[in-house]
Amino acid sequence: MDPDLLLADLAAGKTAALARAISVVENGRPGFERLLAGVHRSLGHARRIGITGPPGAGKSTLVERLVLAYRAAGLRVGVIAIDPTSPFTGGALLGDRIRMESVALDEGVYIRSMASRGSLGGLATSTREVSDLLDAAGFDRIVVETVGVGQAEVDVSRMADTTVLVLVPESGDGIQTLKSGVMEAADIFAVNKADRPGADTLRHEIEVTLGIRRGNAYRNVPAHHGYRASRRAGAREEAEGARGADGRWEHAVVLTVAARGEGNDELMAALDRHHEWLARSGTLEQRRRRRMLERTREVVDRAARRWMWDESHADRLIAARLDEVVDGRLSPYDVATEVLDGLKQGARL
Ligand SMILES: Nc1nc2c(ncn2[C@@H]2O[C@H](COP(=O)(O)OP(=O)(O)OP(=O)(O)O)[C@@H](O)[C@H]2O)c(=O)[nH]1
Ligand SMILES: [Mg+2]
Structure with missing residues (x-):
């Protein structure tokens, strides 16, 4: 998918482009964030x-x-x-x-x-x-x-x-x-x-x-x-x-x-x-402003979570600790602390 081309077609009101854009966004396919960033101004x-x-x-x-x-x-x-x-x-x-x-x-x-x-x-x-x-x-x-x-x-x-x-x-x-x-x-x-x-x-x-x-x-x-x-x-x-x-x-x-x-x-x-x-x-302005605040937080939240599960050491570390969690030597909370501490210190995959 070429987000720029899709954006242009969308702005031109092509129904097929709309259907395509929606499916890209709904399924979180690569480029969906660029697409949404591209429509933001309009x-x-x-x-x-x-x-x-x-x-x-x-x-x-x-x-x-x-x-x-x-x-x-x-x-x-x-x-x-x-x-x-x-x-x-x-x-x-x-x-x-x-x-x-x-x-x-x-x-x-x-x-x-x-x-x-x-x-x-x-x-x-x-x-x-x-x-x-x-x-x-x-x-x-x-x-x-x-x-x-x-x-x-x-x-x-x-x-x-x-x-x-x-x-x-x-x-x-x-x-x-x-x-x-x-x-x-x-x-x-x-x-x-x-x-x-x-x-x-x-x-x-x-x-x-x-x-x-x-x-x-x-x-x-x-x-x-x-x-x-x-x-x-x-x-x-x-x-x-x-x-x-x-x-x-x-x-x-x-x-x-x-x-x-x-x-x-x-x-x-x-x-x-x-x-x-x-x-x-002035409520319209306020509601839209509040919406933008919520939206931005949601988008940051989703991006952070995606990064954490796709690109950080979190999953690997959890897998490595799972036996200990299962037999009670460690709690999920101990592992979460270890994951977070690792992230703060720049741990990567
Ligand atoms: N008597 C009566 N029936 C109605 C009225 N409006 C809708 N109905 C009927 O109520 C039923 C449900 O209508 P829908 O419009 O599908 O209701 P809905 O709230 O969208 O239903 P869901 O999406 O399944 O929650 C249909 O059989 C309609 O024909 C009305 O004003 N009076
Ligand atoms: Mg209905």
């Missing part, structure tokens, strides 16, 4: 949107609706679907997780699934790197779909400018989620399958939970607290994501029936509003 055009939520909540259906709407507005969209491959399912579910037939043949849409198998550096890192490639290739929106409401999804969602949490009535997941810490990671809540009973109740629960959390956060600021409390008593605009009195983002809660496209305009509007708020409040 990043920042795309808006990155994370869609997360429990299995079967309708995330893909919702994403497909968003993609159609963005396409109608003349925007190019990249979609990354994280496949929750486990050793047990072996990725058999993949085809099912991203059936977006209506947009699959559109040249302005690029859909990629990524398996959450263990790679050095982790899925979150490779997702961010693939997003960079889509950004560099000129896509206007990058939507990342992740399944689940745990820490792994939060990590992935940290690549996003805006995170949408999709919940559904009647599943119990909603309440579980509200109790977990994942709530904080979301900017917009989509209560999907609103054609089913319980959607309004769930929306109410979300609003109350957000309200309680806000109340706690502002316990020592009586003026805001009172203002918020009185507004919450009746007003609807808070739930619709108006800007808070102190300039904070107030979460939008949107009811959707993704299967029929209902609520999609509201969701799009909430996404736009959130982006405006991000830009106006």
